[in-house]
Amino acid sequence: MPARLGDVFSVAAAIEAGVSPDALRRVAFRSPYPGLRSQAPAPPVDDLRARCAELAPRLRDWQFFSHETALALLEIPTPSLPYRPRVHVSAHRPSREPRIAGVVGHRLQTRATAVSTSSGLPLEHPVRAWRQAGPLWALDDLVAAADALVSGEHPNASLDDLREEVAAMGDVRGGILTESLRLARVGSRSPRETKLRLLLVRAHLPEPEINWTLRDSSGGFVAELDLAYPRWRICPEYDGRVHAQDAKQFEKDADRWDRIRAEGWDHVRVLNHHMRGNGRAAVAKIAEALIRAGWRP
Incomplete structure (x- = not known):
């Protein structure tokens, strides 16, 4: 060839x-x-980027990846396994979407284009893609995606951007997008952190601060806390153990936990097994720490 x-x-x-x-x-x-x-071997079924790259040569100039596909390609969190995002491709009327096996085609309402090719693939604008995921995802997954879109050093959007998109194009499924924006917060760093925060709020515990900076009595930096209750000096932290085999990282984390405790804070580690099912074990650990610190329901 x-x-x-x-x-x-x-x-x-x-x-x-x-x-x-x-x-x-x-x-x-x-x-x-x-x-x-x-001429290449088939990519793994869970490699969405590779699957989209294979489809790209067939796309017309007016067609683009949209919905959950665009979010996944932008590395915005999607629902956890066994859920796998499908390949969605859209076009604006009167242009035609693809109609081929393995691709979910959409013909969207006519709008000014907002497609980006910064990733090497034609992608729907992330704000629009988030709204398009509304009919597909559960509430907490939409909240986690919104958190990710509006957080980080270079956020993809603001909460106002997401609200304006819902106001312009309408809500779905009884107002699930509006509800997810009510629950979304700037600063969250992972979908598990978002899920833990939602568990605490729904259990009628106080809502924790996000990315709270802990300083010592001299104003020196000690640590940035993913979730924090400054009033009660409680630091809940989800530990996914993604670096369980990395001894140096574990040592750094252990030293950080010691520094937090040395400032008189109760560091409550929440592990994967505490989050299983309805997360009752995670909520119980944090509620017990708050009660020990003087909080009352």
């Missing part, structure tokens, strides 16, 4: 490059989507 075709190419592009239709039939190419051929 001509090198300029790359690993994935359209049949039309191959013929235009001088490849005969007979050669395309004889060579054992993989066909990831109708009209496309691939």
Whole structure:
């Protein structure tokens, strides 16, 4: 194959490059989507970016990845396994969306385009993609995605941006987007942190501060706390143990926990098994710490 075709190419592009239709039939190419051929092995089923990259040569100029696909490609958290985002591709009326197996096509209301190609793939604007996920996701997943969109050093959006999109295009499923924005907060760093915060609020515990800076008596920096109750000097922290095999990281974390406790704070570690089911064990650990510190329901 001509090198300029790359690993994935359209049949039309191959013929235009001088490849005969007979050669395309004889060579054992993989066909990831109708009209496309691939010289590379099939990507893992959970590699959404690779699946979208295989589809990209088939997209028309007016078609773009949207809904949960765009959010996943922007590394905004999606529902946890076993849920897997599907490949969604949209077009604005009167243009046509793709209608092929393995792709969910959407023909959207006519709007000024907001598509970005900064990731190398044509993506719907993240604010619009978040609203488009409204019919697909549970409330807490929409809250976690909103938290991620409005947080970080370079946020993708503001809460006002999300509110304006819902006001302009309408809510879905009995107001689930409006409710998720009521629960969303700036500063959250992970979907598990969002879930823990929601568990505490729904259990009628005080709402914790997010990313609270702990300083010593001289004003020196001690630690940035994911969640904090300054009034009661309680620091709940979700520990996903993603670096359980990293001894140096574990040592750094252990020293940090010691510094927090040395300032008179109760550091409450919440592990994966505390979050299982309805999260009752996580709530109980933090409620007990608050009660020890003088809080009363």
